[in-house]
Amino acid sequence: MDRTNTPYGNHQFGIYSAGLKGELPILPLRYEDLEARAREVLDPAAYWYVAGGAGEASMAANRHSFDRYPLFPRMLTDVSERDLSTTVLGKKHATPLMLAPLGVQEILHPDAELAVARAAADVGVPMTLSTVSSYPMEQVKSELGDTTGWYQLYWPNDDELATSLVQRAEKAGYEAIVITLDTKMLAWRERDLEGAYLPFLQGKGLANYTSDPVFCAGLDKAPDEDVVATVKHWSQVYASPERSWSDLAKLRAATNLPLILKGVLHPEDALAARRAGMDGVIVSNHGGRQVDGSIAAIDALAGVVDAVGDHMSVLFDSGIRRGADVLKAVALGADAVLVGRPFAWGLACAGEQGVAEVLRRLLADIDLTLALTGHDRIDRLTRAALASTRY
Numbered sequence: 001m002d003r004t005n006t007p008y009g010n011h012q013f014g015i016y017s018a019g020l021k022g023e024l025p026i027l028p029l030r031y032e033d034l035e036a037r038a039r040e041v042l043d044p045a046a047y048w049y050v051a052g053g054a055g056e057a058s059m060a061a062n063r064h065s066f067d068r069y070p071l072f073p074r075m076l077t078d079v080s081e082r083d084l085s086t087t088v089l090g091k092k093h094a095t096p097l098m099l100a101p102l103g104v105q106e107i108l109h110p111d112a113e114l115a116v117a118r119a120a121a122d123v124g125v126p127m128t129l130s131t132v133s134s135y136p137m138e139q140v141k142s143e144l145g146d147t148t149g150w151y152q153l154y155w156p157n158d159d160e161l162a163t164s165l166v167q168r169a170e171k172a173g174y175e176a177i178v179i180t181l182d183t184k185m186l187a188w189r190e191r192d193l194e195g196a197y198l199p200f201l202q203g204k205g206l207a208n209y210t211s212d213p214v215f216c217a218g219l220d221k222a223p224d225e226d227v228v229a230t231v232k233h234w235s236q237v238y239a240s241p242e243r244s245w246s247d248l249a250k251l252r253a254a255t256n257l258p259l260i261l262k263g264v265l266h267p268e269d270a271l272a273a274r275r276a277g278m279d280g281v282i283v284s285n286h287g288g289r290q291v292d293g294s295i296a297a298i299d300a301l302a303g304v305v306d307a308v309g310d311h312m313s314v315l316f317d318s319g320i321r322r323g324a325d326v327l328k329a330v331a332l333g334a335d336a337v338l339v340g341r342p343f344a345w346g347l348a349c350a351g352e353q354g355v356a357e358v359l360r361r362l363l364a365d366i367d368l369t370l371a372l373t374g375h376d377r378i379d380r381l382t383r384a385a386l387a388s389t390r391y
């Protein structure tokens with residue numbers, strides 16, 4: 001581990017020491033500038049698909065609600081050596097950062113999830129692969145190598161297909177299944193409706209389906225021979241709005257992998273997840289893309305941690321942009337956090353290298369903020385690291 005001293009400290013991620021050697025960063029440093037650069041290179045409809053939300057109030061709330069939990073720095077503690085490691089599902093991770101599942105990444109870059117997996121492996125950040133990915137799960141896992149991968153399931157209404165997807169993920173080496181609960185149907189997303197844009201309807205993001213024998217058994221022709229029929233079949237099986245808590249038993253029986261529910265906000269739902277034998281929850285409002293006017297994700301975190309945090313892994317996403325955001329979520333009780341749009345912009349601007357750079361910067365910022373608030377181990381942060389009285 002390179003712990004060379006620089007005016008930015010002896011952190012291990014090196015982005016600032018690169019800058020100090022006179023190397024220019026390949027991407028703008030500020031999140032807003034990075035997003036603006038991505039906007040320049042992307043097709044406008046693709047840009048808005050990623051940038052937009054449902055309405056956009058919850059997306060804004062996800063950001064400004066972090067202000068309710070100010071960090072409370074302490075002085076004259078020994079922070080010469082820091083440890084960012086954390087434990088999730090009983091496994092030690094080098095840092096609390098993970099990649100959120102983002103579907104249909106081919107709209108951002110032709111190498112899509114393959115580039116993201118290479119960057120994740122390079123930086124050592126676990127990746128969660130979406131069901132609606134642009135490359136099949138087996139190919140993505142082979143790029144990820146030994147780096148932890150989780151598979152995110154959009155729970156189809158066909159149990160045989162659900163079992164097939166989950167068992168393929170287990171066989172390919174994914175270490176957990178993330179079941180997303182908040183996207184049984186797409187929200188009213190004006191940005192996409194205005195442009196009549198939904199990439200799946202063009203046959204994008206369907207690689208895990210078109211490589212699946214159960215899905216293909218429902219088609220008369222090979223998927224690429226009749227894309228219209230493939231998309232139609234997908235739109236019929238993709239979701240299962242009728243599912244309820246008792247259905248989780250079927251997924252539990254289908255795999256030995258840990259099961260994590262994504263999109264949990266209410267403490268009562270976290271308790272229901274525990275009763276259903278789940279191994280973890282991700283507190284998330286889907287980056288503000290589903291219920292506009294919903295509670296900001298960070299405001300839901302403490303309630304979920306208090307309900308189930310002693311019994312299952314609690315993770316967090318929606319609005320993570322800076323190191324301070326990660327510290328706040330961990331101080332409130334998250335075991336780890338997932339980041340979404342920032343790496344999407346890195347991918348759009350510079351492929352694998354762009355994703356790796358976004359991750360390294362975030363890790364450097366987490367490390368510096370940990371030191372400057374007077375802490376040396378991120379997994380020891382408690383709510384005492386915050387000045388707020390809101391939780």
Ligand SMILES: Cc1cc2nc3c(=O)[nH]c(=O)nc-3n(C[C@H](O)[C@H](O)[C@H](O)COP(=O)(O)O)c2cc1C
Pocket residue numbers: 049050051062100101102103104130131132152180262284285286287288289317318319320338339340341342
């Ligand atoms: C373009 C895009 C696609 C997404 N696709 C998925 C997906 O396929 N599955 C899923 O569970 N969540 C998906 N999400 C939600 C993310 O996993 C995550 O909850 C959200 O992006 C976190 O918020 P952030 O972007 O503010 O970091 C998507 C988000 C975006 C922006």
Ligand SMILES: CCCCCCC(=O)C(=O)O
Pocket residue numbers: 103132183185186200238286289
């Ligand atoms: C009907 C397709 C649903 C997949 C949506 C991908 C996603 O989670 C998002 O856009 O948000």
